[in-house]
Amino acid sequence: MDIEKHIAVVKDFPKKGIIFKDISPIFLNPNAFSQLIDELAASVRDLGATKIFAAEARGFLFGAPLSIKLGLPLVPVRKKGKLPRETVEVSYGLEYGTDTLCVHCQDVQPQDKILIFDDILATGGTAKAMCSLAEKLGAEVAGCAFIMELSFLKGRERLNGVEVRSMLIE
Ligand SMILES: O=P(O)(O)OC[C@H]1O[C@H](OP(=O)(O)OP(=O)(O)O)[C@H](O)[C@@H]1O
Ligand SMILES: Nc1ncnc2[nH]cnc12
Secondary structure (H helix, E strand, O other): OOOHHOOOOEEOOOOOOOOOEHHHHHHOOOOHHHHHHHHHHHHHHOOOOOEEEEEOOHHHHHHHHHHHHHOOOOEEEOOOOOOOOOEEEEEEEOOOEEEEEEEEEEOOOOOEEEEEEEEOOOOOOHHHOOOOOHHOOOOOOEEEEEEOHHHHHHHHHHOOOOEEEOOOOO
């Protein structure tokens, strides 16, 4: 499908100099959204993941239907202070700031193979942090998948050694 026609480009958001790729128009078109989830699921099935990590907040919007489509458990990866039970955490840098991501310890077992999912791969800070969370809990990273990759920010290099799948590379 032509994903690009469902992405709005906004200059200088959230800071001057950032060209923000807004994927939210896809949610206004349920047929396109459904097709996107079908294609995303087909593109990662062979990775043999046992669970999906999806990053707050935009990652949740795609991660939830992806988990249903693949029949795999979904582990919410949340920003600090949101998860009520025991967590592991990792701090990371973003294109426009820094943050800390957490996961519930009980959600992951050492035999798990984790599919790291997010809407956008930019600098790779978020995805790298999710890989570290999986590894801290003794699990393996099966691969990383994104709707869109901003290749000029070289996130793929930061994920060196991990299988990376992006539906759209810009
Ligand atoms: O590759 P990176 O440089 O880490 O950037 C990618 C991340 O940035 C955005 O999330 P953001 O932290 O803006 O949060 P949101 O999903 O809550 O909007 C996006 O949804 C990815 O998670
Ligand atoms: N330029 C960008 N557009 C949308 N989401 C992002 N996350 C990090 N950088 C981004």
